[in-house]
Amino acid sequence: MAANGIPEDVLMDNDLIKDLVDVAKDSALLNGVLMRTKETPNSSEVVTYAPFTLFPSPVPEATFHQALAVQTHYNRLVDKISQDSSFLEEALASTIKVDDFTGRLFNIYRHVLQEGKTQSIVLGLNRSDYMLDQNEDGSASLKQIEINTIAASFGGLASHTPNVHRHILKVAGRLEDSKRILDNNPSAGLAKGLSKAWDLYGSERWWYFLVKSLLRSFACSTYTNVLILQHLLLMKTVEHCFAFNVMPCSLFHFCFVFCCCRDGREVAIVYFRNGYMPQNYTEQNWEARLMMERSMAVKCPDISTHLAGTKKVQQELARPGVLERFFPGEPDVVDKIRATFAGLYTLDMGPEGDKTVAMALAKPDKFVLKPQREGGGNNLYGAEICQVLEGVKQSTERMAYILMDKVQPRPVHNYLLRLGTPLKLSTCLSELGVFGAYVRHGQDMVLNECAGHLLRTKSDEHSDGGVAAGVAVLDNPLLV
Ligand code: ADP
Ligand code: MG
Ligand code: MG
Numbered sequence: 001m002a003a004n005g006i007p008e009d010v011l012m013d014n015d016l017i018k019d020l021v022d023v024a025k026d027s028a029l030l031n032g033v034l035m036r037t038k039e040t041p042n043s044s045e046v047v048t049y050a051p052f053t054l055f056p057s058p059v060p061e062a063t064f065h066q067a068l069a070v071q072t073h074y075n076r077l078v079d080k081i082s083q084d085s086s087f088l089e090e091a092l093a094s095t096i097k098v099d100d101f102t103g104r105l106f107n108i109y110r111h112v113l114q115e116g117k118t119q120s121i122v123l124g125l126n127r128s129d130y131m132l133d134q135n136e137d138g139s140a141s142l143k144q145i146e147i148n149t150i151a152a153s154f155g156g157l158a159s160h161t162p163n164v165h166r167h168i169l170k171v172a173g174r175l176e177d178s179k180r181i182l183d184n185n186p187s188a189g190l191a192k193g194l195s196k197a198w199d200l201y202g203s204e205r206w207w208y209f210l211v212k213s214l215l216r217s218f219a220c221s222t223y224t225n226v227l228i229l230q231h232l233l234l235m236k237t238v239e240h241c242f243a244f245n246v247m248p249c250s251l252f253h254f255c256f257v258f259c260c261c262r263d264g265r266e267v268a269i270v271y272f273r274n275g276y277m278p279q280n281y282t283e284q285n286w287e288a289r290l291m292m293e294r295s296m297a298v299k300c301p302d303i304s305t306h307l308a309g310t311k312k313v314q315q316e317l318a319r320p321g322v323l324e325r326f327f328p329g330e331p332d333v334v335d336k337i338r339a340t341f342a343g344l345y346t347l348d349m350g351p352e353g354d355k356t357v358a359m360a361l362a363k364p365d366k367f368v369l370k371p372q373r374e375g376g377g378n379n380l381y382g383a384e385i386c387q388v389l390e391g392v393k394q395s396t397e398r399m400a401y402i403l404m405d406k407v408q409p410r411p412v413h414n415y416l417l418r419l420g421t422p423l424k425l426s427t428c429l430s431e432l433g434v435f436g437a438y439v440r441h442g443q444d445m446v447l448n449e450c451a452g453h454l455l456r457t458k459s460d461e462h463s464d465g466g467v468a469a470g471v472a473v474l475d476n477p478l479l480v
Contacts (some may be wrong), residue, residue, distance in 0.1 A: 004480035005058035051473035054415035059477035071450035082304040091316040123197035127152035149309030155186030189451025193437030315402040318344040343405035376469035
């Protein structure tokens with residue numbers, strides 16, 4: 001099972017593991033791999049280590065570099081989709097009829113489209129996630145799980161975890177392995193994007209970092225720390241913005257001089273670390289979101305980029321000819337992106353959707369059924385797929401979902417370290433994320449970069465769920 005990862009005899013050496021676990025936790029604290037506690041999520045008086053694996057997990061070197069190399073193409077793709085209103089209209093037409101959340105986001109999109117965009121600076125910070133599908137010959141293929149165009153997290157912590165795993169491996173007497181862990185600094189890469197957009201706007205302005213009222217993973221946002229010292233940063237909740245009418249500069253763009261908010265600050269950048277699920281929105285928050293979209297501030301993401309990250313758009317991109325539409329005359333780019341697609345299938349009404357239903361019901365274990373949701377824990381697997389599809393297969397409600405091939409990565413043994421969870425050897429699956437940062441000014445792409453990576457690993461007992469959902473933990477690729 002090791003596949004050039006950590007040998008089984010090391011994993012089974014209980015005395016060594018016990019010592020390493022203590023070393024690992026101390027190292028996490030010393031390196032800033034931190035989280036606030038469940039009991040005091042809004043205070044840094046008490047912090048603990050963020051959950052992580054005891055050992056790094058093997059990732060084939062070529063596949064790893066393939067994922068990094070395709071990122072700038074994905075950045076361009078997301079940006080192109082966000083500017084193509086007829087594509088977004090068509091791709092999401094069925095979804096917005098039945099999915100209220102996407103429908104409300106789409107209403108905001110239509111509103112700003114009609115009024116005209118207020119801001120020509122576009123800032124994209126995203127994370128494209130992959131799993132490595134195991135082929136019959138033992139090789140692995142990089143398959144995209146999804147791309148997150150809003151609130152892509154853990155860039156901060158991922159910048160600190162390489163040192164922790166290197167230290168653990170050294171203490172375990174595996175110096176050579178420790179050299180197979182690459183440096184990683186998404187903090188700096190994402191901050192570069194923010195900084196560039198800010199400079200273009202006018203860097204004497206403030207920016208707002210929109211957070212949840214409960215923020216345990218404060219350190220996942222530490223890339224902001226790079227900027228805090230130089231720039232004017234305020235952590236705010238959406239409620240605050242609404243209460244203080246904090247949407248500045250030409251909120252009413254027919255009145256361009258209406259540029260101060262009630263507390264007198266003009267905001268350059270609104271970064272959404274929140275706002276990606278229905279539970280994030282009260283009626284007042286919806287109004288605040290619209291207000292932000294209409295403002296002069298650079299939105300990260302703007303509403304069209306947010307919509308470009310929906311699962312329905314991902315499925316539509318997999319149709320023949322669609323990538324070609326976005327990259328005319330660039331067949332190599334099309335090939336590189338398409339090589340990372342898993343099978344994706346529509347559930348729209350009609351013969352194509354009927355075929356998808358039949359296929360899923362016949363072999364539910366081969367697929368994942370996905371609604372238009374983010375944040376983990378929303379997808380359906382195996383028997384649940386049949387249960388849900390039997391209920392909705394004759395009605396338009398099925399259009400709220402897409403179907404996707406289930407990616408089957410090679411399982412690896414590891415220990416997952418999480419506060420309050422007893423130590424045990426787990427059979428684990430990993431997901432590789434790659435961060436992208438880009439800034440467009442009018443028609444010019446002035447920055448387009450791969451900003452680093454993130455490996456998350458979970459026990460194979462769980463089909464779904466990320467770090468924040470308490471399922472996956474932080475990890476590092478051990479290049480093999
Ligand atoms: P979310 O936006 O909620 O993170 P994802 O599409 O990333 O939605 O799905 C959540 C989790 O479900 C992933 O982190 C992964 O563990 C699992 N998952 C999603 N799609 C697949 C798939 N096609 N094959 C295998 N596992 C998947
Ligand atoms: Mg997501
Ligand atoms: Mg995900």
